[in-house]
Amino acid sequence: MWRRVGRLLAVPVLLMVVVVVPASPALAAVDTMTVDMTAYGGTPTYRASGFIYGTSTNGASPSQSLQSQIKVKVMRAGGSQIGCPNGGYVNGGYTARWNFLKAYYARARSTGAAFSLLFSGVWGADGVCNVPRWPGDGGNWTEYTTFVNRIIADARAAGMTGSDVRWDLWNEPNIFFWGRTQSQYLEMIRRGTQLVRAAIPGAVIEGPSYAGVPSPSNSWWNTYLDYVRANNVVPNIISWHDLPGDPAADAAALSGMLSSRGISISGTSVNEYGAFGDEQQPGPSAWYIARLERCNCDGARANWGMVGQTPSLYDTFGWLVTANANQPMGQWWVYKRYADQSGQRTKITAGSSHDGTVFQDSSARRSIAVLGARVGASQGAVDLRYTGIPSWLVGNGSVNVLVERMPSTNAYVSAPTVVSNSRLTVSGGAITVPINWTNLKDAYAVTLTP
Structure with a gap:
């Protein structure tokens, strides 16, 4: 059962956006997942592992x-x-x-x-x-x-x-x-x-x-x-x-x-x-x-x-x-x-062929999403929309977004690939993170921090 809380976020004007690693050119959106950060409940069990x-x-x-x-x-x-x-x-x-x-x-x-x-x-x-x-x-x-x-x-x-x-x-x-x-x-x-x-x-x-x-x-x-x-x-x-x-x-x-x-x-x-x-x-x-x-x-x-x-x-x-x-x-x-996910399991509405698991941790001041696509999904850009972003995740009107790709390969992978590490403006308690999902066998992790 999700527990809802009221959003207590003021939205100041963003003065600067720092892009550390540029994202890939945008593709036509084929699917959308939505995270409602005001709806959460339940600590991690890692039961799928x-x-x-x-x-x-x-x-x-x-x-x-x-x-x-x-x-x-x-x-x-x-x-x-x-x-x-x-x-x-x-x-x-x-x-x-x-x-x-x-x-x-x-x-x-x-x-x-x-x-x-x-x-x-x-x-x-x-x-x-x-x-x-x-x-x-x-x-x-x-x-x-x-x-x-x-x-x-x-x-x-x-x-x-x-x-x-x-x-x-x-x-x-x-x-x-x-x-x-x-x-x-x-x-x-x-x-x-x-x-x-x-x-x-x-x-x-x-x-x-x-x-x-x-x-x-x-x-x-x-x-x-x-x-x-x-x-x-x-x-x-x-x-x-x-x-x-x-x-x-x-x-x-x-x-x-x-x-x-x-x-x-x-x-x-x-x-x-x-x-x-x-x-x-x-x-x-x-x-x-x-x-x-x-x-x-x-x-x-x-x-x-x-x-x-x-x-x-x-x-x-x-x-x-x-x-x-x-x-x-x-x-x-x-x-x-x-x-690595900790804190409280957070509500995510799946797309037509993409889904994920999201947790938010106010003590650690971070939220981690792990995202995947089922076999047969459509290839292209997928939007990950966050709503109700809590105030403890926001710094100066923006939130830092780290996007990592877990590549499909039957060989050694020393670490996920950093796709982008950037700050996004929070508007009305919301942001949209676009992911150019060019290989459906890949998975992505999105980590939000202040």
Whole structure:
């Protein structure tokens, strides 16, 4: 809920405008975003900063500093691809995957991130390994019960029983990660949820981690929601994958589906977002961050790496840093500027294909906006309009505007590119910052200071 305050800004006449770095020639405007600085509320959670896999199997690289600087809040893994083609519990390869999970959890805990423990990866259902048996085959649930109880026992021994662990019982059960019927999957979820909750009171269950978005016209989703409600196994956090998608629109659709069934949950998570390629570039990454902030959804970047290839599944934080060398790329800087945001989340009205996240901090006397474009956006100039600029941001009738570009490149980027650093006259409490968005894969940050 936004909190509105009255504007207390007097607007003196500007005597001087100092342009440090000239902006590019203006292009025809194709989109507009508007920031209302009188409407704000809520401190940063950095909830969109997360990834699936992305570190080495021993949890040592990329460096902890690179992770801490972007304030990662969600890490998700299950040991996928380790020991393939015959890896995972179902192939007698449980220990190697569990050892990885302990290292991954230690890394998550050391940086304050929640850890999503992915059962399907531990089992061996990772899309690469052979899966000779699936839980419940032939109506026999003995092996699955033994499997879940072993994870529970090992999690207890490792101290992995707190609210920072999310029990994600299967990945993408509507496609090849689950090789049986939906009814067999649902029975597995019922049994697994009951086992975990009985052994670990307060355990945070996450699911279904569906490969696609929630929709009232989707029969799989309707069957799932009806079943978990009827069997009292509703997860604490409902999750899905946007590859592609729009988290804000998808969360709104889910809300209606839950409301019609009287289902309450504690949160939502888009625990894989951003398809490899165009979507895992700075501009679309910043757009996804903005959409996740809009729906108050947690987010984890998808990871399309394969063991033995570049990038690897166990590298790059989900394509934020360079493979092997582990140096920041343009998209890492998007998350760094997101992590730099402080103060109060501020209302921004999205454009037709551009969106952003804005915070204002009266103590630090600054406001940072992180702006992105969805794949397929129109190319050209985008206007960022600020209204209701508070008096503490204004000096001598003007405000300093730093515009930075996070470039689209799969190579090392030492810092964002300074596009302009200039003073703009505040008129009626408002300014307009034009951005010549010549590459839709780029993202921008705009920092206002007195």
